Amino acid sequence: MKTKHYWVISLLAVLAVGPGLMSNTALSSVQGLVQKTVGTSDFTSVNPILIGNMAFALLVPAGPLLRKKFGARPIYLASLPVFILGSLLFAFSSDIAWMAAGRFLQGAATGVMLMIMIPMLVLSFPIDRRNYALLVLIGGFYGSVIIGSILGTIALSYGHWRWLFFTFGTLSLLGVAVSYFFLYDEHHGGSEKEQSSLDRAGIILSVCVAAASAFTFIFLQKWGFSSGYVRAGFGVALCLLLILLFVEYKVKNPFISIKQMLLPKPVLGLFIIAAGTITVAVSLAAFQGLLRQMYDISRDHLILLNMTLLIGVAIAAIASALLYDKVGPGMLGIIGSLILVFVNVQWLHMQYQSSLYVFAALFIMLAAGTGLTVAAGLMGAAMGGPLPDLVKRMTAVQFLRLFVYMGVPILIGYFTKKDAARQNGSMQDSMMTAYHDLFLISFILSVLLVCLSFCMNATGMGHKLAHKPHDKGKSAPEKPTVSAHGLTKAAVKSHKVIHDQEYRDALRHFKQHSLTKIDT
Structure with a gap:
């Protein structure tokens, strides 16, 4: 491939995982419209949101195993058509069973691709630019979550939802086309002993x-x-x-490598990612409910306010890429979580006369703060242990994080309705109190994030993502001792940079190789 092949891999990664993330958040926004189509009792009996999230979490550990057996290209070209089929089933159907089947296919395809594309994405960048991978992980993956929320708001405002799933299917179809021309096959297939130890x-x-x-x-x-x-x-x-x-x-040979993540940084990273994603879900639900019902904001203004979230995503992506190697995951998480504390305090004391500019600023800070905490948790967990087990550790963290998040949209909706029903007074006052309680929950979670980030910072900087050529030259004369795991003790215990060989060792157990040779 050409010199800038890592941007092609970045595009392939976003097209493989992004539509599934968009679908999850968009469906949470338009579930009221979907309920009108199929009937509320049927929707709650077989909740498509829950089915999709369950399949997503369940299939995450299968990705590295399937890549080891078949290679990335065949799995990519098989998973995305499955996602397209799921999108079409959901878009065309008015029967809850077919909708649930469509959401299961969407979640399964996205889950399989998640831990195939993240290692491939990181390895595709030259060693002195590997921090750029955070631009894609935050800007592309977290950005897809936010775009899904924006698209859901647009669909809810206009009262039509089926076009969303045609859009997601089209994006996956674009991914199939790009992968057909630019994604090369790779060596795959483990030994008979490895395959029999499932x-x-x-x-x-x-x-x-x-x-x-x-x-x-x-x-x-x-x-x-x-x-x-x-x-x-x-x-x-x-x-x-x-x-x-x-x-x-x-x-x-576990399906989920729990032992590899029982280290301080991975455990803290798991809690940070989980708390961060729950915080933004709770905050967005409360923000949008308040703006729609209490502040009487027009449809166009509400859509524009949601679009300002993308500014926060861009800020978080750029800041995390530039600052991660300089300050480490702990400090990055502290900055992001303090921003979230500030945002939630402002919303708890918000006045009815506040301007749209204040709302927009808070939306931007919400997206930026969450993006920084997600980057801190994700990379802190990934780089917080021996590098040969990086993929296994990340897979375990992602499985547990998605498992914890699986029922969060349902819990938010249930809590809001029950809390409003308990209040005395008008319906408007009851909903106001319920949304205020959601902000209080979000505030508590953001304070918890601050504490977790300080703990992460106390564990040290950890491994760096990138280094310049002169760093490599400085470390060349030294011959460090090698631990029993095949990784240098200095690399495990110090804050030194990650070299190409160590990255390749990290995937050797999965028989995974980089898409093309990386220039260093």
């Missing part, structure tokens, strides 16, 4: 945990927390999760 117990337990959680959230919508079925469901799901973690910790 962790079937881990796979079965993961499916059971996801299914138990999904049924529990469905019962929650219908009967509430007071139901014995709901409480029993949460208990069963929790027990199954603990069994899964124990089994995966003990097994030799």
